[in-house]
Amino acid sequence: MRSIAVDMDGVLADVYHQFIDMHLQETGKKLQLKALKGLSERAAFPFLEKHVNSKGFFINAPMVPDSRRVLELLHNQYRVFIVSAATEFPLSLSEKQAWLNRHFPFISWRQMVFCGSKEIIHTDIMIDDHFKNLDHFRGEGYLFTQPHNELSPAGKHKRVDSWRALEKLLL
């Protein structure tokens, strides 16, 4: 059975919508997704540091469309691991685990990895929205489209725009 490392933020958890909502609460201004293309998340969301260090940010994130259905199908055919950069934001650790338990109950604690860097993660496939995680990965990398990476060439990685696209490629 092949192994897959699946990222959380920007792949399973729709953090852009969470950032946009929190930016609206903070400033009264509603940011438009299409205006954020090509901007890093820190450039797009000036209050990012404050928000990701706030209680409730991660536990209340919405899910990326189709992620639950397709991840469950993958889980039946691959050894799935959820690999999330979390130690930079210590509050996120328990919220991320609780969020996974709530939305992806078929994923057990054995399949969760919360880390800083992903450079020692070794699986056959990695699905991630950040080049910094995919670039030193030795397996097959899938770049999940998010506004911050949308204008960059995917390079050696396969770009996917949705979980439906992953479904077609991996199942």
Add this chain to the structure above:
Amino acid sequence: MRSIAVDMDGVLADVYHQFIDMHLQETGKKLQLKALKGLSERAAFPFLEKHVNSKGFFINAPMVPDSRRVLELLHNQYRVFIVSAATEFPLSLSEKQAWLNRHFPFISWRQMVFCGSKEIIHTDIMIDDHFKNLDHFRGEGYLFTQPHNELSPAGKHKRVDSWRALEKLLL
């Protein structure tokens, strides 16, 4: 620079002394380390599940002798990652990170990995007290002696009894 994955419980954190103290509080009986040789941790400590799920268990664990001094030396010569099985006990996540920050301030969040299984961890060297983590590891495995593994042959791994032994072998 070669990479090392270093376990926490039983390698950096002296969980045996923590278990013995909590067993004493629970039962009034002081267990002797030498009587625990060859017993799994769950067999040695009947209240293990309760204790590892109690607030304060991990944050108050004492350090294994010489671990801080030798780990800092390793940190200067290797890419060090602390890789700890933690997601089985959700309360442990934030306590383990706080414990590392307190006792090993030279280890940054980038070097921390909290997981369930260690099967997708890929480094040159792994230091661990559990066969289940070392047996499917492809690099050089160092088995750190603890009562639960003391009567088992080390097999393909190198047995080390202390951080001083690691210092001699790795530095």
